[in-house]
Amino acid sequence: MKSLRLILSNPRYFAPAFVFASLNIWFGTWAIYIPAVKEKLRIDKAELGFAIFFLSLGVFTVFPVASKIINRLKVGRATWLGVVMSSIFALFPLLVPNYYLLCASLFLFGAANGFLDISMNTLVTEIEKEDRQNFMSAMHGFFSLGGVIVGLGSLLAPIINNPALHMALTVLLVLVVNLAFRKRYRHIVAAAIEKEPFSLKLFKPLFVLGIISFVSMGSEGAIVDWSGLYLKEVTLAPEALIGAGFLAFSAAMTLGRFLGDGISQRIGSIKIVALGALIAIVGYVMVLSGNTILAITGFALNGLGFSVMVPELFRIRGNVKGVESSQGVAFIAGSGYSGFLIGPVILGFLAEEFTLKTSFWALLGCAAMIFVAIFAMSRKR
Known part of the structure; x- marks a missing residue:
């Protein structure tokens, strides 16, 4: 539990930990409203499955280029960009009026999530190197904790009775917390390494x-x-x-x-x-x-x-x-x-x-x- 105490006592470590939790909060909130989206757009299970495939497609599409973008932007700024993109694209799947826009919005949401996943894990790797501390596992624990927060938040669904409003409130709250802590990691740059040729x-x-x-x-x-x-x-x-x-x-x-x-x-x-x-x-x-x-x-x-x-x-x-x-x-x-x-x-x-x-x-x-x-x-x- 040493790493958990470290994260909770130091904003430098809590900032990326909350990013990990945020990713699961956005994704989990979308997931609890999948049945509502299916009913709203009047699609069957096969069509829904194909739409969710676009979420995965977005994730895989960004993987080959993510490292180049992260290296160009620097890992701290890339992580913040991932937070902003995920916040924006989390709203779209619950707002779109038709099936085709649902597929497109899920692709963008998946790409943003994939990019943030790589950038935030790279960020933690670099902080661990700088500070000679181990807390990567606890960061993934915060990701799991994000799912628990979503579960508790789902109790509000019948009260709010509006999927898009619920997501908007979630995004706003999570984004405000991330905004408050972003200065703790935006400046971080990956340490220079001596590349080796493929072998x-x-x-x-x-x-x-x-x-x-x-x-x-x-x-x-x-x-x-x-x-x-x-x-x-x-x-x-x-x-x-x-x-x-x-x-x-x-x-x-x-x-x-x-x-x-x-x-x-x-x-x-x-x-x-x-x-x-x-x-x-x-x-x-x-x-x-x-x-x-x-x-x-x-x-x-x-x-x-x-x-x-x-x-x-x-x-x-x-x-x-x-x-x-x-x-x-x-x-x-x-x-x-x-x-x-x-x-x-x-x-x-x-x-x-x-x-x-x-x-x-x-x-x-x-x-x-x-x-x-x-x-x-x-x-x-």
């Missing part, structure tokens, strides 16, 4: 980190989407406990991210990722037991294990010698988002062709693969 020696560890990011975030996405159905169909959980797996996973992930920095500082990034993989493996073994209580406990262990992986990958990748931190973060983000979007689809295919339990055996194999890959990296290192 297999550099590419191999980067490729391994990309695979780990893909698999870990793919597993996260799969648990978010499929844990409830697993408890219902495989463990035959009562109705009241069907959502308990996701709740346990989310709570443990938030806690793990606030604890992760202190552990990382003591044992190092490589070891904490390996430890996270081991915890996730134990979690999957409990999930596969078929017992409801053990499965819920297993989902909690999955959340705890995966909580430290992506923040540590950003930290490792942002400090690779000869590679700009913005490029490293963009690579991890791109790999991770790909896994988060594709993972649940692959899991669904396996569940359809075989059984849902078979697909969770595959997730256990993925966690084992992460452990083997990171262990091999540590040996070579």
